[in-house]
Amino acid sequence: MAPRGNLMDYRPDVAVLDCTMRDGGLVNDFFFTDEFVRKLYQADLAAGVDYMEVGYRASKDLFDPEKFGKWKFSTDEDIYSIVGDNNTDLKISIMADVGRCDFKRDIGERSNSPVDLVRIATYINTMPAAIEMIEHCTKMGYETTCNIMAISKAKESDIDAALDMLGRSPVGTFYLVDSYGSLYPEQIRHMALKYLDIADKYGKRVGMHAHNNQQLAFANTIDACAEGVSLLDASMNGMGRGSGNCMMEQIISFLKNPKFKLDPVVKFVQNEMIPLRESGLVWGYDTQHLLTGLLNVHPRAAIKYTKEGRKDCRNFYLELLDDD
């Protein structure tokens, strides 16, 4: 299929979701200051970003609120305290993991909430539980997406079945998620067409969430976009677990819709993100994350390697091969 759109013009259907606080929260256990969050909200507004994801809505029964910042739980009250009534074009998103969110208790009517979109993250073997959450959130009035994680480990036939289940559900958007940063652009283009094929059949939208293990997060995101994917995840300076995500500054500079402005993003990166790095938080491409990415495994070993300050990436490589 020829690319949708071209590099001179823009597709008005393409929207951007800022996942700095949610995926980046995995780097600092969600301890963002209120000042940071307010400035991020202002930067996203000025940049023309479509959705700002403030964090997870995890269950306080499962995770100790003493051990995590408040954006692990993202209560309506905490969101209101930042965005007020949010009479803007910037929609607010939260993520809810299958099995880690008490959605019946913690996700109530949209009319009483500052949240617009609930993104439901699931592994492929818990699709029925994801669909139960989608149905609940839809009934409560929210937009929904379903983010099927770790598909690089899943069989194509299972992915087909899961997408068909989603097609028949009330979900708004299917997400193509490269959890381990292991997929090459050629594979992403192929997967994007598969997702789009089923999405088109059922009138859904497709999103892309990339990881940067092989420095392919931006390439995979824009290649998916060229195939027709239209909800693109990015984070400021790529902040996210391990090797991080597609960078907001990359994607905003790529998109040609005049509503997107790069200047507020560059300013935010300078004033907030570089200082976060200098404070000791670590994310982004490095050799250890390349190695977990190319071996298609969870980044946890690379994150541990980094935390331990190890520099023997050759031994690390041999250990990964041994685990395989």
Add this chain to the structure above:
Amino acid sequence: MAPRGNLMDYRPDVAVLDCTMRDGGLVNDFFFTDEFVRKLYQADLAAGVDYMEVGYRASKDLFDPEKFGKWKFSTDEDIYSIVGDNNTDLKISIMADVGRCDFKRDIGERSNSPVDLVRIATYINTMPAAIEMIEHCTKMGYETTCNIMAISKAKESDIDAALDMLGRSPVGTFYLVDSYGSLYPEQIRHMALKYLDIADKYGKRVGMHAHNNQQLAFANTIDACAEGVSLLDASMNGMGRGSGNCMMEQIISFLKNPKFKLDPVVKFVQNEMIPLRESGLVWGYDTQHLLTGLLNVHPRAAIKYTKEGRKDCRNFYLELLDDD
């Protein structure tokens, strides 16, 4: 056109050129120790790399040998002192810039030289001078490539004319060069097909040399490869001017030809490249190089910004816009 090859198998025509010393030499003015160069040679041999580029052969009349390391000049004697008779499958390459190399004096018979390949770098407005060099080097017995730089600033009609001149010349390989790191994969795929079309007509090979300003060096290299490009430049840990190049560890882990081995590359990165970074040499992706890349300008302003230790990337962005 469907991709040539697939992700499970390999194309035996795909070769890798290590440009660590040549493009990386632009970071440290070519002051590599003999020990580093010997270890790099051993690592490339063990990794199955096809060509090792040791540096430029610049004219000592134009550049002061007191101010540069010896790999700015890469004399036959200096190369012999590292590789001896080089009875291996690893070929030796040098680069010669149009207007900066006294080729009639400094590039003699291949039978008296350890060099196998001369890569001739030119801007598009000096093609006749490049062809004169190609003819000379061919007559002396060398393999040749022609690397037309800064094509992101050139008109398609001029590129077509230059490729046709090269087609009719004795050059062996045309190089697709993204000097400013400004080209997106979609553009690279399009350009690769253009280059391949003319190359196929004249029985030539096509190469790819990428820069990492937008973190697209690896993606652009493998996408060009999938279209049929078969000589791929990479450098250890991406060492190269400004944002650097496609990383050897990325490309060797991607290619499926069993002759390529990742382990020696990871070991070299650990033992030699990380210490080089820790010694204060700077290369690789950062916001300032993203900005020059997306604005399609020479990285010199970003290199200066880095050297001055500036952290005001937002002002830098405004300055670049002002220069435009």
